[in-house]
Amino acid sequence: MNLLVSYAFGKFDARKASVRWNYGSGFPFTPTAVFYGSVPFNGDINTNYANSNANLSTIFGNLNSNRLPDYARVDLSVTKTWRFDEHRSLELDLSVTNTLDRQNIFYFDRIRYERVNQLPLLPSARISYRF
Structure with missing residues (x-):
């Protein structure tokens, strides 16, 4: 199940904030x-x-x-866009994946008998120039 909430604001909607929540039952x-x-x-x-x-x-x-544990994750992002003219723009995006740092299982290593988790809290930045 996915839930996405996004809000654009500022002059010409140049700013955008979004929250994404993912949930899934554990795989068999x-x-x-x-x-x-x-x-x-x-x-x-x-x-x-x-x-x-x-x-x-x-x-x-x-x-x-058997079933693996349930999966849940919250991601946040903020985007700012500067429009120079009709065709050119610069976009800066800051985001955090797995904001709550939940230990979601990726798989279980049978040989080492240990759990291997998915992504930890992961900040990222992106700059994009369009022309």
Whole structure:
């Protein structure tokens, strides 16, 4: 779900402020049941099981039986436009992504067994000249 509120003001609407709110329920995912080592067999009696590196294999749980946490984000931006004539203008935009610095999950790293999050609070600036 997205909600966008934008307000233009000033002479010729040269300034604009906007707030964007995103919300989404967590995506379903299949949990990991267990990891195990699988030693490759070369097909002969000389395979050295004591010194071989095992391949990491996974047994998964029930398909899509768990859900990731909900996702929510608020973005803010302010824009100022200077119009020089009918065709030329300069625009300055300052914005902040994920203003509340919410820890939204991107994915879960099964191997390292750790959560990987999306963008933190991220300020940005943009200058645009049109002609």
